[in-house]
Amino acid sequence: MHQYKGKLIIHTGSMFSGKTSSLEKDVKRFNIAGYKTVAFKPTVDTRFKSSDIISHDEMSIEAILVENIENIKIYCENSNPEVIAIDEIQFLEGEIKDIIDTITEFLSRDITVIVAGLDVDFEGKPFEIVKELMPIADYLTKHHAVCVKCGSDAWISHRKTKDKERVVIGASREYEPLCRSCYLKEKKEEDAIINKNQVTLL
Ligand SMILES: Nc1ncnc2c1ncn2[C@@H]1O[C@H](COP(=O)(O)OP(=O)(O)O)[C@@H](O)[C@H]1O
Numbered sequence: 001m002h003q004y005k006g007k008l009i010i011h012t013g014s015m016f017s018g019k020t021s022s023l024e025k026d027v028k029r030f031n032i033a034g035y036k037t038v039a040f041k042p043t044v045d046t047r048f049k050s051s052d053i054i055s056h057d058e059m060s061i062e063a064i065l066v067e068n069i070e071n072i073k074i075y076c077e078n079s080n081p082e083v084i085a086i087d088e089i090q091f092l093e094g095e096i097k098d099i100i101d102t103i104t105e106f107l108s109r110d111i112t113v114i115v116a117g118l119d120v121d122f123e124g125k126p127f128e129i130v131k132e133l134m135p136i137a138d139y140l141t142k143h144h145a146v147c148v149k150c151g152s153d154a155w156i157s158h159r160k161t162k163d164k165e166r167v168v169i170g171a172s173r174e175y176e177p178l179c180r181s182c183y184l185k186e187k188k189e190e191d192a193i194i195n196k197n198q199v200t201l202l
């Protein structure tokens with residue numbers, strides 16, 4: 001009866017672009033259509049202190065917390081879902097190859113996989129797993145937040161704090177979506193302040 005099988009659906013883009021709400025909407029539609037669906041999210045994102053997937057506009061769906069793709073594989077071996085959703089895939093621990101191989105295996109077993117994840121980090125560097133999954137996708141949507149400086153389509157999640165580690169969990173206190181032009185302007189201003197401080201220290 002269920003016609004929709006073994007598709008990879010990717011929602012990517014910057015923070016606040018609607019990746020999570022789109023994944024949630026897909027999951028809700030598959031549930032309405034009667035598909036056996038399960039959603040996962042990596043444990044690293046502890047923003048909401050709940051296992052639910054919660055979007056920035058506070059829509060939520062139930063999810064299971066996992067550390068790596070092996071956890072997902074084991075869970076699915078026992079529960080046989082027809083549709084698997086993974087939010088924040090960039091935070092899934094382990095080898096990229098293992099993630100790709102497992103997702104490919106799900107697809108070959110007619111399981112549909114929906115993933116949401118950032119395409120680039122706060123410096124514009126690609127998140128490898130999303131980059132590697134893109135060519136395999138049946139449906140790939142690059143979503144755009146609104147640039148908070150000029151209202152254009154955002155390209156990057158600009159980090160407002162001084163933290164330099166790649167992973168810093170946060171929301172609008174720590175990040176703002178910016179278009180390329182506003183981001184480059186912001187970087188120039190930040191660099192000018194750093195240079196000025198260095199001169200003062202000499
Ligand atoms: N600058 C912005 N541009 C677009 N949406 C924003 C912005 N700031 C806050 N939002 C909110 O974020 C929601 C999208 O949240 P979500 O689906 O969780 O995005 P993502 O998973 O891509 O971070 C929008 O529907 C809107 O309510």
Ligand SMILES: Cc1cn([C@H]2C[C@H](O)[C@@H](COP(=O)(O)O)O2)c(=O)[nH]c1=O
Nearest residue numbers: 014015016121122157166167168169170
């Ligand atoms: C850009 C960027 C983001 N993060 C963190 C910040 C948030 O906790 C998530 C992204 O959540 P969203 O659902 O896409 O809004 O990722 C990070 O750790 N490092 C980064 O460079």
Ligand SMILES: [Zn+2]
Nearest residue numbers: 147150179182
């Ligand atoms: Zn802008």
